[in-house]
Amino acid sequence: MKFFARLCEAFTSLLGLATISPWQDSLSQQPLGGNLVPEGLPLAVRPKGPEFAPPNSSVGFVCSYPSMVASQMTINADGYLKTGGQAFNGQYPGPWIEACWGDELEVTVTNDLQYNGTTIHWHGVRQLHTMQMDGVNGVTQCPIAPTKSYTYRFDVTQYGSSWYHSHYSLQYPDGLAGPMTFHGPSAANYEEALPPFLISDWSHNSAFHDFHVELAGPGRPIMQSIILNGKGTYTCKEAEKVNCTTPPPIFQQTWKKGRKYLMRLINTSTESIFIFTIDNHMLQVIGSDFVPIKPYYTDSVLVGIGQRYHIVVEARPSDELLPIEDQNYWIRAVVASGCGSIDQNNETVGVIRYDPESIKTPTTTRYQFNTSCSDEPYESLVPIVPWNVGNHSNNMLVTNDNFAAGLTNYTGTPLPHGNFSRWDLTDFPLWLNFSNPTITNLKNTSWNPEYCIIAEDYKEDDWVYLIITANASVSKQISSRNFFPVSHPIHLHGHDFVILSQQTIPFDESHLTNGMFNYDNPPRRDVALLPGTGYVAIAFKTDNPGVWLLHCHIAWHASSGLALQILERQGEILPTIGSLQQTETVCENWDPWVNNTANWWNATEFQDDSGI
Ligand SMILES: [Cu+2]
Structure with a gap:
């Protein structure tokens, strides 16, 4: 070494x-x-x-x-x-x-672009107790304004x-x-x-x-x-x-x-x-x-x-x-x-x-x-270091931990960003506010629904299961969303997850116990394909307090809104992640830049996508 x-x-x-x-x-x-x-x-x-x-x-x-x-x-x-x-x-x-x-890896990123903020995300990196280094604007930081820098440092x-x-x-x-x-x-x-x-x-x-x-x-x-x-x-x-x-x-x-x-x-x-x-x-x-x-x-x-x-x-x-x-x-x-x-x-x-x-x-x-x-x-895909998955602490059959990737037509609806059809996983397509990232709101008790916040308040050793379907599942019927047989590469930040089940048929509760879920050293990674006609069930231990994006890695779909934020053990994030001095500075630099419309590529509209 x-x-x-x-x-x-x-x-x-x-x-x-x-x-x-x-x-x-x-x-x-x-x-x-x-x-x-x-x-x-x-x-x-x-x-x-x-x-x-x-x-x-x-x-x-x-x-x-x-x-x-x-x-x-x-x-x-x-x-x-x-x-x-x-x-x-x-x-x-x-x-x-x-x-x-x-x-430890330390990288200083400088923005020399003209019309854009920027960040770097370190794909798949665990960021244990360092969510402010995950590089997701609107979630873990404000974007780095042109001429400014941000130093990422993590284990x-x-x-x-x-x-x-x-x-x-x-x-x-x-x-x-x-x-x-x-x-x-x-x-x-x-x-x-x-x-x-x-x-x-x-x-x-x-x-x-x-x-x-x-x-x-x-x-x-x-x-x-x-x-x-x-x-x-x-x-x-x-x-x-x-x-x-x-x-x-x-x-x-x-x-x-x-x-x-x-x-x-x-x-x-x-x-x-x-x-x-x-x-x-x-x-x-x-x-x-x-x-x-x-x-x-x-x-x-x-x-x-x-x-x-x-x-x-x-x-x-x-x-x-x-x-x-x-x-x-x-x-x-x-x-x-x-x-x-x-x-x-x-x-x-x-x-x-x-x-x-x-x-x-x-x-x-x-x-x-x-x-x-x-x-x-x-x-x-059999990991050499085995993980054996415990019972779920959440009840994904009745809570929001059961998502359906679909396309919703928002044309003519009163949503602030509702024009066009947008891909979504929750009740809204993700729409972030660059100037108001989740990390600066960790004492909130309620959230803008367009932030797509999914709270997971469990303990260090607890397991959370998420069911992500490409069609309306039996337990959560969504009438306004349209479903297509499209495979989506689903990526979660802050964790390697296990793939409990990956099927080309619709999810049914009976799959949890009929042998279609594998709890004994299942495949483990950070991107899994959601089959277009079925579902993927993933699980992770809530051992990393932070805010972690879950999104489709097709760039169009992520920008459209096929994403959500896992808010993991909200009360324990601020006490465990260390200094937020750069978090403050990067936002202080961003605000005056973005508030000057002369810096915009399009003088009438700065943001036309989810932000990610
Ligand atoms: Cu997708």
């Missing part, structure tokens, strides 16, 4: 202004070698406190990234100049943030890979996102860890523009291409020529025969769910989100938006007797059926070679696999 701690220092010095993310420049810049952890090594999820630190760890070490600057930028991901792009430190994807299990209590992204409206689809790795134990051996693989859809329009199409039509926004680590292919149309340029070179990597590589897959999409595969190579899946799992083999892995997988790939293609210059293989990102619509749907996003001199185009074909839009098989 000391070794990684030194790496953290080394990577800080790599930061700076550049147009190509240095972490993906070449393998030679990746000093991370071995990290060989024998299979079967006991893994532990470390609660806060040095007594639980991993052996020989660097407790007390602060991994510091002093300068993350958000600014506007023209991004060339696929040969089309996206002028409405935004990026951290002039790179898309943003710098690779690395820390070590047991460290790294998990390990694995993830991403960070702005949680300010639709900024992450426009480029404010990057990879993040917390080095720690691994569920299987490997010999070389590769830099992260960020898979994404890509739009040439600003997402703020596309969202208006989503709300008002005509039609729905369509994404233009598929990109891997910010690189994709697109054939420019005649009418677009003015914005067309030479595309960046396609992603390529040369592998050494017989070597075992760790690949960290991250789906950072706006709306697309991808199936990742490498022709003629088997994948050993060893981690889902921040949770190491019992390894299993497959030819393809479905990665929902916000989800991550660690996989180990042995460089042994099934046709390895071919001449070395002919051993070239497509890396593919295949849109799952019904979970994305892309104009130029070129799934071949990268090439694995064995001969660095070869320039041949791969001629391989993809494995025959099911492209249905459903999570990896439930039975495959």
Whole structure:
């Protein structure tokens, strides 16, 4: 672990202004070698406190990234100049943030944008007793005003890979996102860890523009291409020529025969769910989100938006007797059926070679696999550190802990923000007030219903079950909401949750006891797909007092309002989260900026979405 701690220092010095993310420049810049952890090594999820630190760890070490600057930028991901792009430190994807299990991570974010506030959310990070570091404007802080900064500092209590992204409206689809790795134990051996693989859809329009199409039509926004680590292919149309340029070179990597590589897959999409595969190579899946799992083999892995997988790939293609210059293989990102619509749907996003001199185009074909839009098989995701789930302390059958993701038509209704149809989970679509975040209202006894506050006042060891359906459940009929067979990647902040049940049929109370719920070490992660015709039942222990967003990670749906706030043990939040000095300062800076309409992009309307 000391070794990684030194790496953290080394990577800080790599930061700076550049147009190509240095972490993906070449393998030679990746000093991370071995990290060989024998299979079967006991893994532990470390609660806060040095007594639980991993052996020989660097407790007390602060991994510091002093300068993350958000600014506007023209991004060339696929040969089309996206002028409405935004990026951290002039790179898309943003710098690779690395820390070590047991460290503290400190990142100072500066807003160099013209018309927008910003934040960074650290996707999947536990934020135990540090909700003010979760980076959700309108919930855990006011947005960072232009020219101002905010320093995020939190304990790294998990390990694995993830991403960070702005949680300010639709900024992450426009480029404010990057990879993040917390080095720690691994569920299987490997010999070389590769830099992260960020898979994404890509739009040439600003997402703020596309969202208006989503709300008002005509039609729905369509994404233009598929990109891997910010690189994709697109054939420019005649009418677009003015914005067309030479595309960046396609992603390529040369592998050494017989070597075992760790690949960290991250789906950072706006709306697309991808199936990742490498022709003629088997994948050993060893981690889902921040949770190491019992390894299993497959030819393809479905990665929902916000989800991550660690996989180990042995460089042994099934046709390895071919001449070395002919051993070239497509890396593919295949849109799952019904979970994305892309104009130029070129799934071949990268090439694995064995001969660095070869320039041949791969001629391989993809494995025959099911492209249905459903999570990896439930039975495959078995955590190595088991959690056994206790009985529910809440009664989700009669309380509000039973939600239905649907689309409500608010046109002509008296709601303040009621125009258009909006996705919602509770009685209202989420609508936050940037200037009045939940964190500054923790003594409230009543709430604006548009904040979608769901109180969970239980004890440290209590379990809360949430039932999230894609149709009206038997116990909560909602007449005004319309339901569609759409899969939603549901993400919860502040917790890894267990998936008690994930079904393609409507929820029924009998499922709790008829064997359809699993309480014995169920899959555990921070994003789960809600099947379009059924439901997902998740559970977490109320052991982290704070306010935690639960939302769909399809950017359009989150902006529309498909989200709520879990208010966990309200009375214990302020006494446990430490200083709120920055919370006050960031709001004091935000208010005068936002109250000056000269700072608005649109002089008549500042906010047209939920805020997240
Ligand atoms: Cu959704």
